[in-house]
Amino acid sequence: xxxxxQTPRHLVMGMTNKKSLKCEQHxxxxxxxxxxxxxxxxxxxxxxxxFKEQTENNSVPSRFSPECPNSSHLFLHLHTLQPxxxxxxxxxxxxxxxxxxxxxxxxxxxxxxxxx
Amino acid sequence: DAKTTQPNSMESNEEEPVHxxxxxxxxxxxxxxxxxxxxxxxxxxxxxxxLTSNVNNRMASLAIAEDRKSSTLILHRATLRDAxxxxxxxxxxxxxxxxxxxxxxxxxxxx
Numbered sequence: 001x002x003x004x005x006q007t008p009r010h011l012v013m014g015m016t017n018k019k020s021l022k023c024e025q026h027x028x029x030x031x032x033x034x035x036x037x038x039x040x041x042x043x044x045x046x047x048x049x050x051f052k053e054q055t056e057n058n059s060v061p062s063r064f065s066p067e068c069p070n071s072s073h074l075f076l077h078l079h080t081l082q083p084x085x086x087x088x089x090x091x092x093x094x095x096x097x098x099x100x101x102x103x104x105x106x107x108x109x110x111x112x113x114x115x116x
Numbered sequence: 117d118a119k120t121t122q123p124n125s126m127e128s129n130e131e132e133p134v135h136x137x138x139x140x141x142x143x144x145x146x147x148x149x150x151x152x153x154x155x156x157x158x159x160x161x162x163x164x165x166x167l168t169s170n171v172n173n174r175m176a177s178l179a180i181a182e183d184r185k186s187s188t189l190i191l192h193r194a195t196l197r198d199a200x201x202x203x204x205x206x207x208x209x210x211x212x213x214x215x216x217x218x219x220x221x222x223x224x225x226x227x
Binding site for chain 2 (some may be wrong): 102
């Protein structure tokens with residue numbers, strides 16, 4: 001596979017469930033990102049990892065827990081979510097800051113999450 | 117962070133050129149102008165970027181005003197597959213990695 005892949009593509013979970021979203025990039029990039037896209041709202045940056053180290057947490061509630069075991073994989077662990085957390089969760093990757101003044105981000109197709 | 121302003125929606129006929137405007141009056145001298153688009157049921161994809169000079173690639177052209185307070189994404193011949201939400205984003209140069217997405221312009225292409 002090429003590019004950025006995300007699994008699952010769709011997820012329905014209850015408020016007491018624990019689930020994980022997975023992202024994998026096949027581009028040899030060093031930086032990975034989680035974004036949240038709610039209905040009728042702009043994309044919101046959640047977390048940034050660069051060389052497996054978290055470099056940004058955009059005031060995300062602790063019920064969202066990211067994990068980056070290596071530069072190719074990124075997880076978002078979910079627990080005790082609320083219905084308002086229902087959204088499209090997008091993963092992206094890029095070469096990383098400092099590598100280029102433009103550092104284009106490549107996005108996966110997203111996971112459509114519904115919290116009941 | 118500098119902000120961008122785009123029309124909420126635009127329509128175009130198939131095979132005709134489309135000019136998508138973006139205002140960024142508070143742009144700093146080092147901010148790059150990026151354009152992404154999001155096709156239905158997909159993540160955003162890179163279209164083009166520029167700093168001061170106009171830019172062309174296989175997807176589109178980017179025209180940047182001389183004072184850099186506005187820019188225009190030009191699709192030379194719109195196709196039905198170009199129907200998407202187009203985002204104009206300012207990005208600080210190397211050393212940061214934030215993209216601040218606005219609400220974008222939803223482009224509808226009429227057959």
